[in-house]
Amino acid sequence: MNEQGLSEREIFSYLENAKSEDTDYYRVFSSMCTRPHKIAIEANRLFIEANLGDLGLFAGAHKLEQEVVRMLGNLLHASSIDVPSGGLCQSSVCGYLTTGGTESNIQAVRGMKNLVTAGKKEFKGTPNIVIPASAHFSFDKVADMMGIEVRRASLDSEFRVDMASVEKLINENTIGLVGIAGNTEFGQIDPIDKLSEVALENELFLHVDAAFGGFVIPFLEKPQPFDFKVPGVTSIAIDPHKMGLSTIPSGALLFRSPSFLDSLKVSTPYLTTKSQFTLTGTRSGASAAATCSVMKYLGYEGYRKNVQYCMELTSKIVEEARKLGFEPLIEPVMNVVALKVPNPDLVRERLLKKFGWNVSITRTPRALRLVLMPHNSPEDIELFLEDLKKVTAEIKSP
Amino acid sequence: MNEQGLSEREIFSYLENAKSEDTDYYRVFSSMCTRPHKIAIEANRLFIEANLGDLGLFAGAHKLEQEVVRMLGNLLHASSIDVPSGGLCQSSVCGYLTTGGTESNIQAVRGMKNLVTAGKKEFKGTPNIVIPASAHFSFDKVADMMGIEVRRASLDSEFRVDMASVEKLINENTIGLVGIAGNTEFGQIDPIDKLSEVALENELFLHVDAAFGGFVIPFLEKPQPFDFKVPGVTSIAIDPHKMGLSTIPSGALLFRSPSFLDSLKVSTPYLTTKSQFTLTGTRSGASAAATCSVMKYLGYEGYRKNVQYCMELTSKIVEEARKLGFEPLIEPVMNVVALKVPNPDLVRERLLKKFGWNVSITRTPRALRLVLMPHNSPEDIELFLEDLKKVTAEIKSP
Incomplete structure (x- = not known):
């Protein structure tokens, strides 16, 4: 803490700088939280x-x-x-x-x-x-x-x-x-x-x-x-x-x-x-x-639409992943998908480092875990699957 | 939850209504929290x-x-x-x-x-x-x-x-x-x-x-x-x-x-x-x-001023209360005062009901407890002491 304190301008420039390091939930499939309404x-x-x-x-x-x-x-x-x-x-x-x-x-x-x-x-x-x-x-x-x-x-x-x-x-x-x-x-x-x-x-x-x-x-x-x-x-x-x-x-x-x-x-x-x-x-x-x-504000109908949207993303990702040869561990019950991919830890790491995708890993068995949230879009999913295809291909034949 | 959800206008009217029942910290001497900066x-x-x-x-x-x-x-x-x-x-x-x-x-x-x-x-x-x-x-x-x-x-x-x-x-x-x-x-x-x-x-x-x-x-x-x-x-x-x-x-x-x-x-x-x-x-x-x-923003100096302000309020209330014949349980160490008044529970109740002052009570011994916070003012203290005088006089000779 400084003796005299900083100006409002100095503080907000400091805050904006910190904020630039935070996610805005773009390319995030690893969180059960999302942007508040x-x-x-x-x-x-x-x-x-x-x-x-x-x-x-x-x-x-x-x-x-x-x-x-x-x-x-x-x-x-x-x-x-x-x-x-x-x-x-x-x-x-x-x-x-x-x-x-x-x-x-x-x-x-x-x-x-x-x-x-x-x-x-x-x-x-x-x-x-x-x-x-x-x-x-x-x-x-x-x-x-x-x-x-x-x-x-x-x-x-x-x-x-x-x-x-x-x-x-x-x-x-x-x-x-x-x-x-x-x-x-x-x-x-x-x-x-x-x-x-x-x-x-x-x-x-x-x-x-x-x-x-x-x-x-x-x-x-x-x-x-x-x-x-x-x-x-x-x-x-x-x-x-x-x-x-x-x-x-x-x-x-x-x-x-x-x-x-x-x-x-x-x-x-x-x-x-x-x-x-x-x-x-x-x-x-x-x-x-x-x-x-x-x-x-949302009422039953608002939440119903929200869940329907996330479930549509979930169906889409499972369907498209299957075309790439990646099966889910179980048929998704809600908007969480665990995909069987070869070497999931390495896939996760490369998805993040090369393309900025945040995904996580299940414990037993280890699989690629994706939570489909309101902040995700169908376009994201298409881009993600393209990148997943690249990354897994790389790993198969390095 | 309604089926369709309410409008923004309906919700904010509902919120404003609820907010009108909350304190804005005016006449509050019972809280260790205050308005955030x-x-x-x-x-x-x-x-x-x-x-x-x-x-x-x-x-x-x-x-x-x-x-x-x-x-x-x-x-x-x-x-x-x-x-x-x-x-x-x-x-x-x-x-x-x-x-x-x-x-x-x-x-x-x-x-x-x-x-x-x-x-x-x-x-x-x-x-x-x-x-x-x-x-x-x-x-x-x-x-x-x-x-x-x-x-x-x-x-x-x-x-x-x-x-x-x-x-x-x-x-x-x-x-x-x-x-x-x-x-x-x-x-x-x-x-x-x-x-x-x-x-x-x-x-x-x-x-x-x-x-x-x-x-x-x-x-x-x-x-x-x-x-x-x-x-x-x-x-x-x-x-x-x-x-x-x-x-x-x-x-x-x-x-x-x-x-x-x-x-x-x-x-x-x-x-x-x-x-x-x-x-x-x-x-x-x-x-x-x-x-x-x-x-x-505040730095050491800002917090020093804040504490000094609260301590000045504390000194003021102790000094003025003494003039009314009410001694503090101890010489205040920080911005909390416990005043010895007759029948503190009744005094507390009447201060709230008649004049809207929020104070609390210490357990052993029972005394009127006041926390002097940045949301309080010297004018508040004068008004409070006038009301305290009235209430205690009433209780002495009902």
């Missing part, structure tokens, strides 16, 4: 000073947060939940806006742990949760932080969690299961209905990580069951800052029952409210406003 | 789409984050740290931008736990940390989440942590101490130098929560030692979104040694980077840009 950006600006950590001072921003929870509840079939609506509940769904999928996943597991502990269940060992091997690395953070064993169930040939493996991993210390609705690597959806049956049978919580899929699956032509319509689902993570087109940070965590939120409460002696169930204290009201606005 | 708001807008969770795509925003860490390091005397600078280190300080004090505190304790565990220390019981009774409620979240016992040391008559109490609470399972540099209720600073001695003697980590004080203490006329100049301090939480005048979410966590950051890492298979030490995944680059800009 224009209306989200404007709403963010309008509520830039709002702090959802102090609800008494920001009652307006809090209303926007509650409205988002209500709209997300509708989207995720909260109407099928049969619980009395309380103070924290919006039409029988409870929840709040988080900083994103990681916080949502951490808090869902924390809620499970606290509810089980409050129920005075005695554990013979460390309490555990059973998650798919495909779960996001945020569950490594859960494992690292929470004194909970995270057991990873294997996947079937289509990269869905294998139910036999899940059942084998459940023991007397298991408190909950996790299913992924749109996993990060393959865009695959776990059999949430089957996980639900096992969860209900064994009296376990079932958290669904729909951070990416939550704003995709409901708008697909034939959506698979993944939300509160499935009776065993107790919580859902959904991220407006991914396919919801809102600003960062914008995640959400929804619970079937208000007891979950209660289990997360700590006292807040010097605030305008008496307790807090969120993980962070000071929270962005700007993001709540952004999410509320873009959801209201 | 204009330049922070503009920089936020410029980087609204930047995701610090994907550093390969957002190298520019990442540079701004590193620059903030470097500037904060200078502010907090990181130059006095003698460690080799590595990839994660900026001039021998390491750290990253968090969502705020709660995340910083959680991650500092997680780092302690992981480093101790990696050192293969055997515990006879649950590992514990010793914190002041005055510590922020975020430590209740740490206690709830982390499988760590949080032991609360009592305070001396000036609301600093009592060193005898701290020493009595340390046992063979203690992994670290926490000191507060600017506690939420009284603005008091714990004796960080004495905590440092005890920490070094017992080979314990020492985390300093300077979420509020970090942007105040360095600019006071006679700053007390609280930062990396004190040899035992291993980590510091400091929040740019409080007295740093940046946008929400803007916290920071700085470590004396890169081993801390290493201890927080999990692998990130499908990102442009290989591992992640942050708590959240997707992170706001907009806030990094905002913080970087306001720090560069």
Whole structure:
């Protein structure tokens, strides 16, 4: 920090210089985020000073947060939940806006742990949760932080969690299961209905990580069951800052029952409210406003078109890649494609270095991973495939 | 969510309506946040789409984050740290931008736990940390989440942590101490130098929560030692979104040694980077840009003036309150005042209902708590004291 400070002009020249090194999402197939919608950006600006950590001072921003929870509840079939609506509940769904999928996943597991502990269940060992091997690395953070064993169930040939493996991993210390609705690597959806049956049978919580899929699956032509319509689902993570087109940070965590939120409460002696169930204290009201606005602006039809566009790109890339001899690992379920190419790590590196394409790589097996987002275009895909053809040809005969 | 979506006009009318219920910080003495600086708001807008969770795509925003860490390091005397600078280190300080004090505190304790565990220390019981009774409620979240016992040391008559109490609470399972540099209720600073001695003697980590004080203490006329100049301090939480005048979410966590950051890492298979030490995944680059800009714009001198202004308000309110017969609990150390008034809860309620003043209440003893922030003015203070006089007179002789 300088003694006297720089001028506005100096600072913006510095900022523009930094910005020139950031992506504008051109030639990016590796991100589950995208440019926020224009209306989200404007709403963010309008509520830039709002702090959802102090609800008494920001009652307006809090209303926007509650409205988002209500709209997300509708989207995720909260109407099928049969619980009395309380103070924290919006039409029988409870929840709040988080900083994103990681916080949502951490808090869902924390809620499970606290509810089980409050129920005075005695554990013979460390309490555990059973998650798919495909779960996001945020569950490594859960494992690292929470004194909970995270057991990873294997996947079937289509990269869905294998139910036999899940059942084998459940023991007397298991408190909950996790299913992924749109996993990060393959865009695959776990059999949430089957996980639900096992969860209900064994009296376990079932958290669904729909951070990416939550704003995709409901708008697909034939959506698979993944939300509160499935009776065993107790919580859902959904991220407006991914396919919801809102600003960062914008995640959400929804619970079937208000007891979950209660289990997360700590006292807040010097605030305008008496307790807090969120993980962070000071929270962005700007993001709540952004999410509320873009959801209201697009409506179901807007998101449906958005998903349809991304799915058309997905079909196009798979079709064209097949013509080049590259098969996808699975028939895409949503707008994520994993392509079998020779030497994917080298292909990835050359695509970036030679042509500026950002793609990523799945872990097992290693394949070229592409997320087709609203910032991509059909023309991009044609150019990409031409470059992919060149790069793979080079590698075959160097 | 509607089927077709609303018009832009409908949405902004809805937003404006909500905004009218939010505070504009007029008559607010209860918040440690304030209006962000204009330049922070503009920089936020410029980087609204930047995701610090994907550093390969957002190298520019990442540079701004590193620059903030470097500037904060200078502010907090990181130059006095003698460690080799590595990839994660900026001039021998390491750290990253968090969502705020709660995340910083959680991650500092997680780092302690992981480093101790990696050192293969055997515990006879649950590992514990010793914190002041005055510590922020975020430590209740740490206690709830982390499988760590949080032991609360009592305070001396000036609301600093009592060193005898701290020493009595340390046992063979203690992994670290926490000191507060600017506690939420009284603005008091714990004796960080004495905590440092005890920490070094017992080979314990020492985390300093300077979420509020970090942007105040360095600019006071006679700053007390609280930062990396004190040899035992291993980590510091400091929040740019409080007295740093940046946008929400803007916290920071700085470590004396890169081993801390290493201890927080999990692998990130499908990102442009290989591992992640942050708590959240997707992170706001907009806030990094905002913080970087306001720090560069104000410089030391700008923050000095800001703190001086708030301290002048503080002196004024104490002086005038004394004339009304209301003594402060302690002589204010920074811009937080706790006033002894009869029946503070009722006074608070009436100040709000009758005159729209937002104040809060300390826990033990119960007193009227006022935070004097850049959004307050000398005129506000005069009006407030008039209203305080009326309200307290009413209560005395109803």
